[in-house]
Amino acid sequence: MKLSVAKNVHIVEPNDFEPTDHWYPRVLNSNLHPLVTMFLNLDNSLIAERYCRLVPNANPKAISDLLNYQPVYFRWAGTDMMYITNKLGQRKLTLIETNSCPSGQKSMPLLFENLQQGGYQRLIEETFKPMVDPLEEDGVLAVFYDKNPMENIGYAASIADIFKEEVHLAYYTKDDEQPPVKITDNKFFVQSDNNQWLPVRAAFRYVTQDPWNRIPKDCKTKLLNPIEACLAGGRNKEIAYNAYIEFNKKFKEKGLSIHTPKTFVNVGLKELKVYLNDLKGNMVVKVPESNAGQGVYTITSEREFEAMYQQIARYPDSKYIVQELIKSNPSAEDDMTNTWYHLGTVPDFKERSYAFDIRMMIHSTSKGFRPLAAYSRRSRYPLNFPPPEGLDSWQIYGTNLSVKSDSGWEYDDERLLIFDRKNYGALGIGLNELILGFIQSCMAIYAVDQQAKKMFES
Numbered sequence: 001m002k003l004s005v006a007k008n009v010h011i012v013e014p015n016d017f018e019p020t021d022h023w024y025p026r027v028l029n030s031n032l033h034p035l036v037t038m039f040l041n042l043d044n045s046l047i048a049e050r051y052c053r054l055v056p057n058a059n060p061k062a063i064s065d066l067l068n069y070q071p072v073y074f075r076w077a078g079t080d081m082m083y084i085t086n087k088l089g090q091r092k093l094t095l096i097e098t099n100s101c102p103s104g105q106k107s108m109p110l111l112f113e114n115l116q117q118g119g120y121q122r123l124i125e126e127t128f129k130p131m132v133d134p135l136e137e138d139g140v141l142a143v144f145y146d147k148n149p150m151e152n153i154g155y156a157a158s159i160a161d162i163f164k165e166e167v168h169l170a171y172y173t174k175d176d177e178q179p180p181v182k183i184t185d186n187k188f189f190v191q192s193d194n195n196q197w198l199p200v201r202a203a204f205r206y207v208t209q210d211p212w213n214r215i216p217k218d219c220k221t222k223l224l225n226p227i228e229a230c231l232a233g234g235r236n237k238e239i240a241y242n243a244y245i246e247f248n249k250k251f252k253e254k255g256l257s258i259h260t261p262k263t264f265v266n267v268g269l270k271e272l273k274v275y276l277n278d279l280k281g282n283m284v285v286k287v288p289e290s291n292a293g294q295g296v297y298t299i300t301s302e303r304e305f306e307a308m309y310q311q312i313a314r315y316p317d318s319k320y321i322v323q324e325l326i327k328s329n330p331s332a333e334d335d336m337t338n339t340w341y342h343l344g345t346v347p348d349f350k351e352r353s354y355a356f357d358i359r360m361m362i363h364s365t366s367k368g369f370r371p372l373a374a375y376s377r378r379s380r381y382p383l384n385f386p387p388p389e390g391l392d393s394w395q396i397y398g399t400n401l402s403v404k405s406d407s408g409w410e411y412d413d414e415r416l417l418i419f420d421r422k423n424y425g426a427l428g429i430g431l432n433e434l435i436l437g438f439i440q441s442c443m444a445i446y447a448v449d450q451q452a453k454k455m456f457e458s
Contacts, residue, residue, distance in 0.1 A: 006191040008171040008180045012143075012156040014164055019116055022154030023106050024413055030420035032109040036374065039434040040111055044068070044368050051439050054432055057255035066256070066442050068368040073456075074229040074449040075127050075364040078102020079441040080357050083429060084326055084340040091343065093437045094259045094326070095244070096357060098444045100225050100234025101206045104361040105151050107413075108373035109420050119361070119373045120151075120158040124204075126365040128224050129162055132202040135222060139201030142168040142190050144181060146207050155204050168192065168200070174209050181214075188221040210289070211235065217456065232452035237321050238265045238288040240448060247447035258443045261340070262324040269313065275322045276305055282325040284397075287318070296400075298325060300393040328355070328383040328396055342397075344383045345417075346428045352382035356417060356427060357399045360441050369442045374434070376417035376427055377401050 003011045019028060032040075042050075044067045052060050078099040085091045110118045132141070141159055145152040149171075156167045168190045170180045180191045188200040202222040207214060212235075215227040225234065233240030242265070244258040251257070261284075264275060276283055276299060285308060287295030297308040312318065327334075327341045344353035361373040381387060381395040401412045417423045 005168075005193040006180055006195075007178070008176070009191050010169045012153065012160050012167045012169050014160045016160060017117055017120075017154065017157035022120065022150055022157075023108075024416070027107055027109055027418055027420075030109045030418055030422065032111060033419055033421050033424035035431050036419045036424060036434070037111065039431055039438075040371055042435075044370070047435055047438065050432070050435050054436060055255060059254035059256070062251060062254040062256055063439070066369075066439070066446055069442075069446050069449075070368075071364050071445065071449040073226055073232065073452040074100065074234060074445050075131070076100075076102070076123065076224055076362075077229075077234065077441070077445045077448075078104060078359055078361045079437075079444055080359055081437050081440060082326060082355070082357050083343045083427075083433065085343050086338070086340055087330055087334060087336045090337070092259055093358070093433060093440055094261055094340070095440055095444055096261075097237055098234060098240055098441075098448060100229045101208045101211075102359070102361050103148050103151055104359055104373040104375060105154060107359075107375040107416055107418060108361075109418060117154075117158050117161070120154045121162070123363050123372060124155065124158045124162050126370070127363045128159065128202075128204060130366065131222055131224060132163075135201050137199075137201050139199035139221075140168050140190065141165065142170060142181075142188070142200045142203040144170050144172045144188075144203050144205050144207050146171070146173045146209050148206060152204075152206050155206075159204060168198070172207055172214060174213050179214070183216055186216050186218060186220045188219070208235070228452045228456050229448065232455055233448035236288050237286055237290075238319070239451070240444075241265055241321070243447040243451040244444065246451065247443060251443075256443060258440060258447065260323075261326060264322040265319075267320045267322050269309075269316055269318065269320075272309070272320065272322065273305070279322075279324055282327065284323040284325050285312075286321040286323065287312075288321055296398070298393045298397045300325070304393060325397070326355075342383055343428065345378060345426045347384075348426070351384070353384045354378040354382050355397055355399060358427075358429070358437055360437055362438070362441050362445060369438075369445065371434075371438050371441075374419050376419070376423075378415050378417055380415065 048063045052058050080096040081093045084094050105119045143156040156169045160167045170190050172181050182189050189197040190200050192198050200221045205223050211230050233243045241263050248257050283299050285297045299305050342355040347353045356376045356378040358376050363372045377399040379399050
């Protein structure tokens with residue numbers, strides 16, 4: 001943190017960027033895996049060409065248009081995917097969710113060792129700066145955040161270096177009765193010294209907890225991302241799923257499809273037991289507006305269902321998302337093609353294989369969508385060992401590293417799998433999977449942005 005000018009507001013100046021403050025220590029001392037380096041350096045035309053070889057019925061022009069799409073609202077996103085298979089050995093990456101304020105920079109080794117600000121700099125230079133430069137109005141630059149200071153101070157420092165001016169870093173939480181940020185005539189103002197309120201001409205936004213309570217629609221302050229991206233699916237899993245369905249209908253004939261687990265939306269509290277029976281005692285229940293692993297329940301037993309039900313029964317009128325559970329291991333009664341399993345990590349020296357996800361961070365540039373960062377997270381307990389009596393299935397299937405505690409947010413980073421020379425091989429994924437995942441991510445971002453245009457421009 002730099003100079004404090006008001007409660008929860010700090011000034012970040014040019015030359016404040018310190019690499020040791022913005023990456024996990026073991027990431028700072030690691031080297032990106034050569035395959036990942038190759039992927040990140042591939043031109044979009046080569047990615048499109050390779051994708052059409054991997055998915056022969058994909059329309060080449062549709063893929064090219066997708067990669068060159070310029071979003072109106074959703075310019076920066078993260079997607080979470082899982083690598084799965086069925087009994088026939090048909091493998092695919094399935095999309096779990098899309099995030100409008102994604103983390104990831106602190107987990108990503110440098111692409112170019114001589115560019116010490118890494119992905120922080122690329123996102124600000126290639127996405128944020130073009131959005132801000134044409135602005136003629138006065139005002140300061142700011143970063144608003146409610147968690148993840150390691151990355152957000154890094155973004156503020158990159159903005160200060162690139163724009164060569166001070167940046168106001170404001171900790172902006174939903175429970176603050178005297179927030180350091182205010183809105184007047186749909187424009188943001190940030191508190192400064194001497195109790196001054198300064199207009200904000202543009203802000204980098206990492207406000208994730210119920211952001212619609214603090215961020216207005218049609219905001220006059222330029223934001224990356226504006227709240228419309230959250231409302232259209234970037235922070236609501238049900239609305240996002242509707243966007244994916246619309247995308248799949250629109251592009252079916254062109255061979256493009258967003259892959260998700262079997263999903264049911266708008267499920268009432270009393271209907272959950274019916275779905276549990278229909279899904280043979282295994283399912284995932286999600287609170288639509290939850291994030292960071294909160295409000296997600298894996299159910300594999302009556303005990304887990306009752307525990308989940310007791311927690312959410314306080315909100316009898318709420319609606320939920322139900323998804324099929326991607327299973328740990330095959331069983332005799334499973335369908336050959338429609339039952340899916342985690343491929344899991346490559347077994348370690350104790351023969352343990354863990355469920356893992358792939359987080360891919362994407363941003364919009366003058367050259368179209370580009371991959372910015374990637375990493376994986378594994379579960380706590382292996383897939384291929386019998387679970388101890390009473391073990392919560394979340395320990396087998398849950399991969400999120402965020403842990404909510406009384407003192408705030410903590411991160412279980414020992415389960416982080418960096419895409420470096422040491423860890424990447426344990427995932428068992430290659431260049432083709434990275435390309436497939438990138439295209440899946442671009443489809444999801446396109447779908448949410450199109451839905452935002454439909455919702456807010458009609």
